[in-house]
Amino acid sequence: MPSGSPTSGVGRVIAGRYLLLNRLGSGGMGHVWLAHDQRLACEVALKEIVFRDPEPAGEEREARVARARAEARHAAGLRGHPHVVTVHDVLEHDGLPWIVMEYVEGAVDLKELVEQRGPLAPAECARIGLAVLDALTAGHQRGVMHRDVKPANILLAPDRTGAPYGRILLTDYGISVQPDAGETRYTLASVLVGTSGYLAPERATGGSPTPAADLFSLGCTLYYGVEGRGPFERESNLAEVTAVVMEEPRPAVRAGALGPVLRSLLAKNPEGRPSVIEAEAALSRIVTPQADSYARTQTDLGSQPPWAAAAPAPSPPAPVPPAPVPDGFGPVVVRSPAHRRRELPRALRAALAASLGLLLALGGVWYATAHQDSGGGAEAKPYGSAVGLAKPLKDGDCVLADWPDSARFQGTPRLRPTACGDAPDGQVMAFAQAASADEARELGAGRCEERTQEVRERLADVRSVAIVPSGDGFEAAGRRTACLVLGAHGPVYGPLGAHRKSGTAFTDTANMQRRDCLQARTNRDARLVSCAGPHDEQVLGFTRLGKDVTLPQARTESDAACAKDVPPRDYGFDPSVYTSGSWTSAGSWKSGTHFVVCTVRKQNGGTMEGEES
The missing domain is CATH 1.10.510.10 (Transferase(Phosphotransferase) domain 1)
Structure with a gap:
């Protein structure tokens, strides 16, 4: 079949935006095309669902379409990972889904x-x-x-x-x-x-x-x-x-x-x-x-994807004055005039990392092996001179993490204690006991990964880091590895998990987590409250907006994105009663992650109580 024939696909415009240039390959579900995004003037890959003759009907057709949507949802959940092809969107054209993906130029399988x-x-x-x-x-x-x-x-x-x-x-x-x-x-x-x-x-x-x-x-x-x-x-x-x-x-x-x-x-x-x-x-x-x-x-x-080099190396943060706030409210939440979506404008302290190293097994653990001190005894630093702490970490300690060469998660972080209300990079969430320093070095990272898994799964953008005792500091560290949860691209802006207290006001979306129940006292005040009592919204999950979406655009697009990617009906909420809400953070735009927190709330604006699904 000639590539330019009407049935070949070349020259078609999909969803009024993507011009098909040529076929890159075919698989069990259909074809992958090189396409030109006419809106952004860039190349993308489009995955097309193709039904073989005879065209399936009924349950089989629905299953094929649903698989495409599931593929997009699963891959989009890993968006930004250096070893996963980025999925940008899934769209409908002529009644069938097309998946919009990163085009990896020069790739060979x-x-x-x-x-x-x-x-x-x-x-x-x-x-x-x-x-x-x-x-x-x-x-x-x-x-x-x-x-x-x-x-x-x-x-x-x-x-x-x-x-x-x-x-x-x-x-x-x-x-x-x-x-x-x-x-x-x-x-x-x-x-x-x-x-x-x-x-x-x-x-x-x-x-x-x-x-x-x-x-x-x-x-x-x-x-x-x-x-x-x-x-x-x-x-x-x-x-x-x-x-x-x-x-x-x-x-x-x-x-x-x-x-x-x-x-x-x-x-x-x-x-x-x-x-x-x-x-x-x-x-x-x-x-x-x-x-x-x-x-x-x-x-x-x-070996990092091209976008990893787009951001300059972070420089020391400059003080950011609070934005002007009407009516005496603190600089926490901004409500869009026509929508019930909110923004948390406090800036993130660190820019997007210039590159991501190959993550440790089980995703995102960086083994902070400590350097041995020349001395011994009680004066030895618990985690070695590279980490730099003079005293062992305690449960709930918040820290700032400075990385060699200013690249997050590359090398051993140097840690400094900080107040949990002062935009910490992360927090100690668990410990892993060991019989010896060698055992801590060998097994500490994996044990920390297991011990922090639950809290990490509830947050949008964090990684586990194991702070391993040095040989000389093993006893001073209490014979245990400290298990930290750090923001993957910036601070976590407050305590995490069970260390948070009911009634605490959020200063950023970074430490909002799945299943959190929120009270919105005003459009500039979001607080963590018990799900057993009255609350305005509950966090269901997260989504990411495209890298071309600006923060002002996000204020008007985030509710719709959440309704599409994290629909409340999928969590058992009656769509005739409940609707999607969202919170956006200026910090996630400064870091380049563009994460949005997706919530459920009542359509009539009433409170929810004891309705955790």
């Missing part, structure tokens, strides 16, 4: 790369594995299982330095699912979900999706990268599924140091597979073999 250039070196496969593992665990933290990790879904693209495969991205969340969220599964029970040679055995026999199943698929993918073919590659899909369940993988002959990692990831029993932390550590040792067993591998700055 791992399958194509191996077909063109042959198998990769073990260290290169390990580097790819670290990036994909980081993306997977960020999804797992949100309860999203990918379910289709395979070479064709891993993109390699030039980084900012020009290295041809420096940037690594996981794509295609088309069959992902949140099993713990009661989410509808848009696939037939009789159909295997995934790619036959890359399915985990428990998935091939009808088991539920789990992080361990995604790790099995990652093992198959890395095996393909280093060996040039899949570990269960056979002459038919049925034969591959049978091999996955009944047979051992072909012995790897080119894997070298990667071999033991592959064998552990490909264990038939999911309980025999390594944890994410163990897999990350093993891959890190292959990428950086001279590093200590507890050293964290970091991605070179050039």
Whole structure:
């Protein structure tokens, strides 16, 4: 079919905005197109839903459409992650959804790369594995299982330095699912979900999706990268599924140091597979073999997505005077004249980080290993000279974090205590006890990840950081690692989790969390209150507005964005009684994250009481 023919798609304008230029590829759900965004004058990738002949109807058609919406929602939840293709929007055209995604120029998928250039070196496969593992665990933290990790879904693209495969991205969340969220599964029970040679055995026999199943698929993918073919590659899909369940993988002959990692990831029993932390550590040792067993591998700055370099390195904050406030109210909330949406204008202290290092396993933990002091005894700093604290951290302590080279989450942070009301970078939320300094170094980060998971899942933009005792300071630190939760791109602006008190006024959206109930005394005063008593709104979740949306625009668009992305009906609220609300923060625009807090409230403006869903 000629590319310019009327039925080819080239030259069509989708949703009055996106001009299709050429087809980039095809998959199980449809085609991916290179398109020109006529409004912003830039290139994007559009995923088109295509129904094969005969066109499905009824439940099957609805399921295909729903899968597209789910893909966009799941991937959008990971927007901004350095190893996930960014999803900008999902739109309707001619009754079908199209997903608007980041166009990754010069990208080639791992399958194509191996077909063109042959198998990769073990260290290169390990580097790819670290990036994909980081993306997977960020999804797992949100309860999203990918379910289709395979070479064709891993993109390699030039980084900012020009290295041809420096940037690594996981794509295609088309069959992902949140099993713990009661989410509808848009696939037939009789159909295997995934790619036959890359399915985990428990998935091939009808088991539920789990992080361990995604790790099995990652093992198959890395095996393909280093060996040039899949570990269960056979002459038919049925034969591959049978091999996955009944047979051992072909012995790897080119894997070298990667071999033991592959064998552990490909264990038939999911309980025999390594944890994410163990897999990350093993891959890190292959990428950086001279590093200590507890050293964290970091991605070179050039491996970050292009937008990560857009913001200049942050400079020391200048004092920001409070905005003029009418009627005597504090500088907390601004109400749009025509809408019940609010803005919290207090500025964030730090600019968007110039780059993100490769995050620690389980998404976002940076191992703050402390430098040993030359002295010993009671005068030793608990966490070493790099962290700099003279006294051990206590539960609920708020801190400021200064990073080497002014890049957040790169290197070991130097900490300073601060009042929780003075825009802290984060707070101590838990501790991880250890029998020795070596055990703290080896296991502290993973234990902190587990202990802070619940509070992190309720916040929009935070990461876990483990502050590990130094050898000399192990006893002074109380024989335990301090588990911090820090804002990913700026301060958290106040206490977190259970450290917050009822009646406390919010000075920024950064420490608003899911399930919070809010009292809006005025349009400039949002306070945390008990959900068992009268309240005006409840926080349901978060969404992000596009990078081109200005803060004044956000004031008029945030309610609609929340109604679309976090609809109250999905949380059991009657749409004839309840509607979406939203809160925006000037800080999230200064940091470039553009997060919006989405709430539910009564349409008539009345109070809610004891109505937590």
